[in-house]
Amino acid sequence: MKLENKIAIVTGAASGIGQAIADTYIAEGACVVYADLNQGDLKLDGKKAIFVKCDVSKKEEVENLVKVTIEKFGKLDIMVNNAGVGDSAGVLDATYENWDKVISINLSGVFYGAHLAALAMKDKGIKGSIINMSSILGSVGLAGAVSYCAAKGGVVQLTHASALDLAPHGIRINAIAPGFIATNMTKGILTNEGFGNMVKSNTPLGYVGEPQDIANAALYLASDDSKYVTGTILYVDGGWTAR
Ligand SMILES: NC(=O)c1ccc[n+]([C@@H]2O[C@H](COP(=O)([O-])OP(=O)(O)OC[C@H]3O[C@@H](n4cnc5c(N)ncnc54)[C@H](O)[C@@H]3O)[C@@H](O)[C@H]2O)c1
Numbered sequence: 001m002k003l004e005n006k007i008a009i010v011t012g013a014a015s016g017i018g019q020a021i022a023d024t025y026i027a028e029g030a031c032v033v034y035a036d037l038n039q040g041d042l043k044l045d046g047k048k049a050i051f052v053k054c055d056v057s058k059k060e061e062v063e064n065l066v067k068v069t070i071e072k073f074g075k076l077d078i079m080v081n082n083a084g085v086g087d088s089a090g091v092l093d094a095t096y097e098n099w100d101k102v103i104s105i106n107l108s109g110v111f112y113g114a115h116l117a118a119l120a121m122k123d124k125g126i127k128g129s130i131i132n133m134s135s136i137l138g139s140v141g142l143a144g145a146v147s148y149c150a151a152k153g154g155v156v157q158l159t160h161a162s163a164l165d166l167a168p169h170g171i172r173i174n175a176i177a178p179g180f181i182a183t184n185m186t187k188g189i190l191t192n193e194g195f196g197n198m199v200k201s202n203t204p205l206g207y208v209g210e211p212q213d214i215a216n217a218a219l220y221l222a223s224d225d226s227k228y229v230t231g232t233i234l235y236v237d238g239g240w241t242a243r
Pocket of ligand 1: 011012013014015016017018035036037038039054055056083084085086105133134135136177178179180181182183184185186241
């Protein structure tokens with residue numbers, strides 16, 4: 001097992017990619033704090049797997065999440081800033097409310113998680129791993145998703161800059177950039193025939209990914225297999241960005 005004696009937080013862990021990451025970490029021996037707005041259908045043992053309610057756009061709630069984790073498990077080794085929301089507005093039709101919402105969850109939420117996890121790791125001398133969820137839309141545009149693309153691009157640069165700040169402390173920080181993955185977030189758009197066909201035709205491997213594809217990358221970045229990897233953006237996108 002690759003994560004024995006490791007303590008991890010995964011945000012947005014009640015669904016999709018976050019749940020697959022958290023479950024994979026449990027299977028590899030870690031203790032995992034599943035953080036989300038609601039516990040939903042999660043069945044956790046309350047010992048190695050616990051739930052903490054947290055809205056990542058509220059810094060006090062992220063502070064509480066890290067505090068509860070340290071109280072319960074004594075340290076933090078792995079922080080996965082995965083929680084996020086979709087978007088369906090372009091620059092002409094986006095409202096200020098939509099912009100504020102997407103940026104506060106998808107970008108500020110990642111900053112709060114990275115900042116507070118790094119402080120907790122440094123405080124205890126832990127050479128931890130922080131993993132941020134970006135997207136292919138952090139480096140290429142998509143019409144009708146201006147706030148989402150801006151937030152995910154911000155996550156890329158937050159990751160690059162933080163890697164330089166954290167390297168002297170032995171703390172690694174990387175991001176994953178998934179292509180289209182079948183989850184609740186994409187269910188609505190991928191079942192639209194036109195959009196689904198556009199996604200498949202723009203994906204060289206020719207199909208939509210599954211949450212476990214991203215969880216496998218998140219396991220690599222959390223474990224010592226990636227001990228010399230920091231400040232990188234790991235594309236898991238069926239080849240989308242290779243075109
Ligand atoms: N599915 C894709 O195709 C895809 C592609 C690239 C990137 N991503 C990113 O992967 C991450 C996970 O997405 P997913 O596809 O699993 O979606 P999902 O909707 O299945 O899961 C997202 C989870 O985040 C939670 N969440 C939303 N707002 C929150 C908040 N303010 N605080 C805490 N939790 C919150 C939701 O409750 C949900 O459980 C997101 O950051 C998303 O942008 C997804």
